Amino acid sequence: MQYKYFPHTEKDIKEMLSVIGVNTIDDLFSDIDDSLKEKDFNLPSSMDEISLRKHIFEIAKKNKELNIFRGAGSYNVYVPSIIKPILERQEFLTSYTPYQAEISQGTLQYIFEYQSYICELTGMDVSNASMYDGASASFESIMMACNHTRKKDVIIADTINPNYLEVIKTYSHFHGYNLKFAKSKDYILDTKDVLAKIDENVACVICQYPNFYGYLEDYDFVAKLKERKILFILIGAPSNYAYIKSPRELGADIACGDCQMMGINMSFGGPYIGYISCVNELLRKLPGRIVGLTEDVDGKRGFVLTLQAREQHIRREKATSNICSNESLMALNVCIYCACMGKKGMYEVSDIRFQNAHILHDELLKHGFKDVNKNEFFNEFVLEYKGDLNKISKQLEKQGYLSGLIIDKNKMLFCATEMNSIEDIKSFAKMFEMKEAL
Numbered sequence: 298m299q300y301k302y303f304p305h306t307e308k309d310i311k312e313m314l315s316v317i318g319v320n321t322i323d324d325l326f327s328d329i330d331d332s333l334k335e336k337d338f339n340l341p342s343s344m345d346e347i348s349l350r351k352h353i354f355e356i357a358k359k360n361k362e363l364n365i366f367r368g369a370g371s372y373n374v375y376v377p378s379i380i381k382p383i384l385e386r387q388e389f390l391t392s393y394t395p396y397q398a399e400i401s402q403g404t405l406q407y408i409f410e411y412q413s414y415i416c417e418l419t420g421m422d423v424s425n426a427s428m429y430d431g432a433s434a435s436f437e438s439i440m441m442a443c444n445h446t447r448k449k450d451v452i453i454a455d456t457i458n459p460n461y462l463e464v465i466k467t468y469s470h471f472h473g474y475n476l477k478f479a480k481s482k483d484y485i486l487d488t489k490d491v492l493a494k495i496d497e498n499v500a501c502v503i504c505q506y507p508n509f510y511g512y513l514e515d516y517d518f519v520a521k522l523k524e525r526k527i528l529f530i531l532i533g534a535p536s537n538y539a540y541i542k543s544p545r546e547l548g549a550d551i552a553c554g555d556c557q558m559m560g561i562n563m564s565f566g567g568p569y570i571g572y573i574s575c576v577n578e579l580l581r582k583l584p585g586r587i588v589g590l591t592e593d594v595d596g597k598r599g600f601v602l603t604l605q606a607r608e609q610h611i612r613r614e615k616a617t618s619n620i621c622s623n624e625s626l627m628a629l630n631v632c633i634y635c636a637c638m639g640k641k642g643m644y645e646v647s648d649i650r651f652q653n654a655h656i657l658h659d660e661l662l663k664h665g666f667k668d669v670n671k672n673e674f675f676n677e678f679v680l681e682y683k684g685d686l687n688k689i690s691k692q693l694e695k696q697g698y699l700s701g702l703i704i705d706k707n708k709m710l711f712c713a714t715e716m717n718s719i720e721d722i723k724s725f726a727k728m729f730e731m732k733e734a735l
Contacts, residue, residue, distance in 0.1 A: 332705050364721050366657065366675050368712030369509070370431070370458050371569075375646065375715050376560050377637045380630055389629055390577060404625060405600035409588040409626040410442070414635040418535040418643075419552040421574035422547025425585030427628040430640035432464035432557030434571030435503065437618055438553040441575070441582040442501035442528040443474060450475045450498040456508035457532055475525040482509040483670040484679050491518050497524065505532040505554075506547065510710060511677025512656070512670070515539065519548035528579075535572065540647030544574075551575045553567045560634030563628065570627035572603030576683045580604070640654065648716050650676035653713035653722060662712065669708060677712045679704065682729075688727065698725055 302416050305313075308320070319325060326334070338375075344352065365373040372610060388403065399405075415424040428434040439451055453465065455478050469476055477499075479491045482731035491502060495518075501523060507513050521527050531549040536558045538544070544552035558570045577585055581604075638646065654676040662668070664678040687710055690700045701711035713722065 308619065311514065312419050327525055339437070343351045361694075362695075364717070365699045366713065366717065366725055366727065367699050368481050368511075368701050368714070369702045369710055370460060370555070371563050371566060372558050372712065373563060373714055374558050374560065374715045376562055376617045377634060379637060380633045381521055383633055383664055384626065384630055389626060394589070399599070399601060402600055405588050405602065407629045407632050408586070408625055409590060410636075411625075411632040412588060413575050413630065414558075414603075415535055415572050416545065418538045419574045420538070420543035421549075421560065422577040423583065424572060424574035425583050425587060427625055428553075428571030428585060430567065430569045430571045430624050432461040432571070434553040434555070434573050435530075436465045436468045437503060437571075437584050438530045438551045439469070439503060439571055440618065441573070441584070442530060442553060442577060445579055445719040446526070446528065448500035449473060450477060450496070450500060452477045452478050452479055452491055452499055452502040453479070453503075454491075454508070454514075454624065455503040456486050456504040456510060456514070457503065458483060461505075461532065483672075484508070485512055485606065485670060485672050488512045488515065488518050489646055492521060495521065495527065496675060499524075499525075499527050501528040501551075503530040504530065506544070507533070507537065507541070507675040507677070509705075510679050511712070512672045512675040513675060514672075516547055527591050535642060537647060539643035540651060541675060552580065552603065554625070554630045559631045560637075561630055563565075568627055570631060570691050579624045581598055620627070649715040650713065653715070653717050654711075654717075656719060657711060657713045657717070657722045657726065660723055661729070664726050664729040666729070676714060677710060679708055679710050681708050683707065684729075693725075693728055696728060698728065700725075701735075 314320065314322070314324075399504075412424040412426065414420065428437060433456070443449060443451070449521075450468070451474055453462070453476050453576065456463075466476065475498075479488045479502075486504060486508065495502075495654060500519070504516065506516075516529070519529055528547055528550040529553045531544040531547060531552065532554045533544065533552065533554075534554055535556055551573065552575070553571065553573045555569050556572055557563075561569060573583060573585070586602055587604040589601050591599050591601050593599045633714045635643070654674065658674075658678050658680070661680055666682050666683065669679050669681050686700075686703050686707065690703065693700045701709040704710050
């Protein structure tokens with residue numbers, strides 16, 4: 298079938314499908330459960346705007362709003378009401394990127410302020426403008442380290458986000474990087490295994506703090522890395538560092554990850570915003586734009602595009618990165634969030650996440666769950682359960698709850714945020730007590 302705005306012919310489509318090994322376009326969506334697919338939207342060939350809006354809203358009503366106790370990389374967080382109207386101002390919403398940089402003072406200002414917030418939270422010297430997401434930012438950090446050290450081996454903790462890990466594997470394969478996976482025990486990194494894998498070919502060690510399972514790991518190997526000039530990369534959400542130790546305090550050379558927890562809606566998985574910040578020594582290897590503060594000839598404050606050394610349209614194959622888009626609208630989202638919350642607010646919301654997670658943990662222990670370890674955690678944790686978690690999760694959805702993520706047959710990763718009230722937490726935990734009646 299030909300569509301008005303699709304340039305591809307039937308022959309083009311068949312060739313593309315053949316290359317990627319599928320038979321039809323529908324096969325590309327085979328991972329989506331049939332129950333989630335709307336077979337027929339009943340849309341006529343034309344419809345007036347008022348009727349179309351009503352029709353779409355009727356379809357949207359089929360979405361069920363759930364009380365969420367799952368994180369695993371996408372979090373149900375508070376989004377201040379001021380963010381949306383500012384983001385939707387046309388000078389922000391329709392802008393792409395500041396090619397004529399110095400006449401885009403508003404864009405440059407919020408990028409500068411975003412970079413400043415990230416540096417303050419991570420403790421690093423410099424931050425880039427923004428990346429696609431936490432996964433791509435994590436690999437770009439590895440590429441920075443390998444370019445800087447001119448080595449190809451990477452020690453990577455198996456306690457990082459598995460989705461990030463898949464992206465890292467893909468990119469590393471085509472860059473010729475050798476990934477050495479450091480093992481974990483009970484969802485905590487085995488630091489002895491990290492030390493055992495260190496040799497003269499290692500460029501960096503990359504971990505996540507808190508790790509994917511929410512636990513605060515001990516990185517007692519950092520001094521050894523410094524002795525051998527091996528870079529240490531930490532993945533994490535910057536908002537957490539208002540409450541726990543920053544990457545700089547933990548000895549990291551590069552901090553990276555996703556800023557979704559800083560006032561960005563889950564939005565079915567994106568758009569999110571990756572970040573990278575680092576020490577001054579790695580400034581020239583940093584992908585993305587860096588905005589600086591200066592004065593004009595009249596002594597007035599102004600903002601300039603200080604560095605864009607990574608640009609492939611300037612350096613081609615010598616570029617430090619081939620990511621050429623700047624998701625600065627999401628950087629503005631984060632910037633507004635930080636300005637609204639302030640230092641005290643950022644600490645308080647992190648404290649609520651921490652306290653709520655521990656209340657949830659303790660409540661679940663009363664209703665059939667048990668710990669997998671005794672390690673300290675932030676706002677996520679893993680518990681073990683004897684019942685059929687898959688069946689119970691489906692039953693809980695019918696009751697209005699999105700339960701934790703099943704990571705093993707009898708283990709579940711739970712999360713709590715500021716959006717979960719104490720009453721919600723206690724009601725959710727009690728549902729496991731009534732599992733047979735669900």
